[in-house]
Amino acid sequence: MRKEWIILLVLLIQLDSLQAQTYKKGEIDMENFIEDLFGMQREEEDYEELYEGLLQVLLNPINLNKVGTEELKSLYVLTPSQIHQFLLYRKNFGNLLSLYELQAIPEFDLETIYKILPFVVIDERTVQRGSLWSRMSETKDAYFIFRHRRVWETRRGFTLPDTLINGNLTSRYQGDPNSLYGRFRIQQGKDFSLGLTFDKDPGEEFIWDPPSNRYGFNFLSYHFTLFNRGNWKAISIGDYQLQFGQGLVFGAGFAPGKGAETITTVRRSSLGIRPYTAALEFGYFRGVAASKQLGPVQITLMASNAPKDANVQLAMDSLEQDQAIITSLQRSGLHRTPTEISYKNQAREKNLGANIQFTSLNKRLQIGGNSLYTEFSQPFIRTPRVYNQFEFYGQSNQIHSLYFSYNFQNYYFFGESAISSSGGMGTILGMMSSLHPTLAFSLLYRNYQRNFHSFYGNAFGEGSRPINEKGIYMGLNFRPNQKYNWSFYYDRFEFPWLRFRAYAPSWGKEWFSRFTYTPSRKTLIFFQLRQESKARNLSEYPGYQSPYIMDQGIKTNFAFNLDQKLDNTWSIKSRVNSSTFQFGGNLSKGFAISQDLNADFNQWRFSSRIVLFDTDDFDNRQFIYERNVLWLFSIPALHGQGMRYYFLTQYRLSPKLTFWARFARTIFTDREVIGSGLQQISGNAVTETTFQLRYQFNR
Structure with a gap:
């Protein structure tokens, strides 16, 4: 009692x-x-x-x-x-x-x-009830992505x-x-x-x-x-x-x-x-x-x-x-x-x-x-x-x-x-x-x-x-x-x-x-x-x-x-990153400034970010964790000069089916060629999309 x-x-x-x-x-x-x-x-x-x-x-x-x-x-x-x-x-x-x-x-x-x-x-x-097959067919934690x-x-x-x-x-x-x-x-x-x-x-x-x-x-x-x-x-x-x-x-x-x-x-x-x-x-x-x-x-x-x-x-x-x-x-x-x-x-x-x-x-x-x-x-x-x-x-x-x-x-x-x-x-x-x-x-x-x-x-x-x-x-x-x-x-x-x-x-x-x-x-x-x-x-x-x-x-x-x-729907996140690197008598610098806007409408969820970055070299690259589709991890390394932004949305179509879509783009202002070797891109921008579906059984 x-x-x-x-x-x-x-x-x-x-x-x-x-x-x-x-x-x-x-x-x-x-x-x-x-x-x-x-x-x-x-x-x-x-x-x-x-x-x-x-x-x-x-x-x-x-x-x-x-x-x-x-x-x-x-x-x-x-x-x-x-x-x-x-x-x-x-x-x-x-x-x-x-x-x-x-x-x-x-x-x-x-x-x-x-x-x-x-x-x-x-x-x-404490006791598993029913056969293994019946428990597998009835479990709530079953999904396909x-x-x-x-x-x-x-x-x-x-x-x-x-x-x-x-x-x-x-x-x-x-x-x-x-x-x-x-x-x-x-x-x-x-x-x-x-x-x-x-x-x-x-x-x-x-x-x-x-x-x-x-x-x-x-x-x-x-x-x-x-x-x-x-x-x-x-x-x-x-x-x-x-x-x-x-x-x-x-x-x-x-x-x-x-x-x-x-x-x-x-x-x-x-x-x-x-x-x-x-x-x-x-x-x-x-x-x-x-x-x-x-x-x-x-x-x-x-x-x-x-x-x-x-x-x-x-x-x-x-x-x-x-x-x-x-x-x-x-x-x-x-x-x-x-x-x-x-x-x-x-x-x-x-x-x-x-x-x-x-x-x-x-x-x-x-x-x-x-x-x-x-x-x-x-x-x-x-x-x-x-x-x-x-x-x-x-x-x-x-x-x-x-x-x-x-x-x-x-x-x-x-x-x-x-x-x-x-x-x-x-x-x-x-x-x-x-x-x-x-x-x-x-x-x-x-x-x-x-x-x-x-x-x-x-x-x-x-x-x-x-x-x-x-x-x-x-x-x-x-x-x-x-x-x-x-x-x-x-x-x-x-x-x-x-x-x-x-x-x-x-x-x-x-x-x-x-x-x-x-x-x-x-x-x-x-x-x-x-x-x-x-x-x-x-x-x-x-x-x-x-x-x-x-x-x-x-x-x-x-x-x-x-x-x-801000309230039960909207939230913001502001961040400033900066760095210096001293080596061989030289000093280099870098920074990144990001602003997020997120919203949760129950069935709909929305996230967005814009980042401005400027680094002198690769040693000053800036890491900022990004939101992504469910169970996908993203920490891009930003270096050089430019801007990056992304939009992420999640929609729950039904108790069983959820959909995610993400659009991300990085625009560089200090180059016309991105990357090297077979990964090289002719231009100053990289655009990536991600689409994901999850179907949950027994929901």
């Missing part, structure tokens, strides 16, 4: 606040969420892959009455103290009866609740070929400029997931040609996964990913790294087997995987045999016989020209892996181990370069790791250490803490040796891969009340060996600060500053000939942002 009175009191007190909610349950202000996680966009990040990981979290909301510490951490929304308070509340008062009950939990303010709502549900169903995209200006790759002096024709794209994408999925959270994804990129030919490994669409991904079948936590067939430990061995899933959220993003969560549904043609396993729970121990086994795009050449071995070798793996996923087509599925990669994980009864302690054996169909022999001599060479690789996490009240300690068959090691040690209800702190140390080889790692770091890096990161977040928030991080890193464009050991540092003011649910203001210092070769600039002389490139970014909800 005590609990019911608490809920009633909370509902009465917060009634006005609930009416001010600015979006519906199950939706997310993606723009602000991306701003929180990424802060200043970085060219090294693969945002499409990150967004696919976020999409999987959105499409599989967690049940608050069943959720554990790991899943709560994986949302990157709650602080250690908030997670502790949530678990303590559920222990003392039992399962939640309503999502509104979150307001009764200490430290759960309305801003936190609004952020977490799209990711969570309250579902008391089809998308068309196109750049309307003619790129050079789509023109007639030229004749060279030797009589040969120059290379051109084999297909049309249309991009086609489709996704079919039937799923029910923690029960089953069945999916099919197909994709054709611009310039790729839609053709059935087995000799070149092309079968209609350029890429096809599929999976069927069952969850919670007795002691079997998950069984997956087809394409999947694994996420265990801190990402040194199995690093799938959503892992944003450094951003405006300076506390929760330093740690990875062990979420296990995850169905793969992206159109990215790398970074996944194809085969079978299964996890079984045996008391406090969970065991996962996996096997994969997947094709890989590779440049395979013949080389003379020690017996003077021709031997096929892999000189490089292609990650672009593009098959437009005869050369790119010749790379398609030329190699195969076999993987055998295992994970064993122990979780204490009170969920505070987790200990686990990972193992992964990888074998290529041909030896991998890279073209020798001074900076890559410690990269992976050979036909097989093994990597093994041990990891742990321990929760003591408001403190989380975590770490993982791994060793690859080369003898190279990678190590992460970190902690997160709520020092006070208004102050959170994070600290992380990493050391990835120059000969540490992990093909599926996605650990925290400055580089895009966990290799040849060590550093220490510190984050702070101070929130004295709901209106004010200050976040800060400092990261110092070293590269013990040479890197691309840095032909000597080097170091760098980065710091970031954001101040946010939210006077009401209708207004959000923030300004932020980021500075990064990183060494690279001076030889790229005139007057410097030695490739081993370097200088610290210092890039400073500034952003000011205002979000204003």
Whole structure:
């Protein structure tokens, strides 16, 4: 009875606040969420892959009455103290009866609740009723999406070929400029997931040609996964990913790294087997995987045999016989020209892996181990370069790791250490803490040796891969009340060996600060500053000939942002970005100013933006997240001088059918040719359209 009175009191007190909610349950202000996680966009990040990981979290909301510490951490929304308070509340008062009950939990303010709502549900169903076929045919979460995209200006790759002096024709794209994408999925959270994804990129030919490994669409991904079948936590067939430990061995899933959220993003969560549904043609396993729970121990086994795009050449071995070798793996996923087509599925990669994980009864302690054996169909022999001599060479690789996490009240300690068959090691040690209800702190140390080889790692770091890096990161977040928030991080890193464009050991540092003011649910203001210092070769600039002389490139970014909800229909967003880049005694600058106008008429939604930008060089390119059709990610890099604008509309024709249309155009004032090579456009404008349909079954 005590609990019911608490809920009633909370509902009465917060009634006005609930009416001010600015979006519906199950939706997310993606723009602000991306701003929180990424802060200043970085060219090294693969945002499409990150967004696919976020999409999987959105499409599989967690049940608050069943959720554990790991899943709560994986949302990157709650602080250690908030997670502790949530678990303590559920222990003392039992399962939640309503999502509104979150307001009764200490430290759960309305801003936190609004952020977490799209990711969570309250579902008391513990038994799957009916046959699997009947549940699949009746689930509300079943849909089909089809998308068309196109750049309307003619790129050079789509023109007639030229004749060279030797009589040969120059290379051109084999297909049309249309991009086609489709996704079919039937799923029910923690029960089953069945999916099919197909994709054709611009310039790729839609053709059935087995000799070149092309079968209609350029890429096809599929999976069927069952969850919670007795002691079997998950069984997956087809394409999947694994996420265990801190990402040194199995690093799938959503892992944003450094951003405006300076506390929760330093740690990875062990979420296990995850169905793969992206159109990215790398970074996944194809085969079978299964996890079984045996008391406090969970065991996962996996096997994969997947094709890989590779440049395979013949080389003379020690017996003077021709031997096929892999000189490089292609990650672009593009098959437009005869050369790119010749790379398609030329190699195969076999993987055998295992994970064993122990979780204490009170969920505070987790200990686990990972193992992964990888074998290529041909030896991998890279073209020798001074900076890559410690990269992976050979036909097989093994990597093994041990990891742990321990929760003591408001403190989380975590770490993982791994060793690859080369003898190279990678190590992460970190902690997160709520020092006070208004102050959170994070600290992380990493050391990835120059000969540490992990093909599926996605650990925290400055580089895009966990290799040849060590550093220490510190984050702070101070929130004295709901209106004010200050976040800060400092990261110092070293590269013990040479890197691309840095032909000597080097170091760098980065710091970031954001101040946010939210006077009401209708207004959000923030300004932020980021500075990064990183060494690279001076030889790229005139007057410097030695490739081993370097200088610290210092890039400073500034952003000011205002979000204003005018009424229940209209909202605006204003933003100013600027940057400077100092390198080799030169200073260059850049800026971008954007204005948004958005409207929500229930069945109709409308978004628009205009951006003016002016940058001295590519180093000052400006990144601004753009709204796009559902589940499509866009952060264009604007450089040079010009203007960009887009219009996006969404119309819900019926409960089953929704339509999106987007028009985007960039006009440059400082050039008459855009791009280079086969991507070159003669003219000063690029125009792109996107059309998408979604049909939802059983609605």
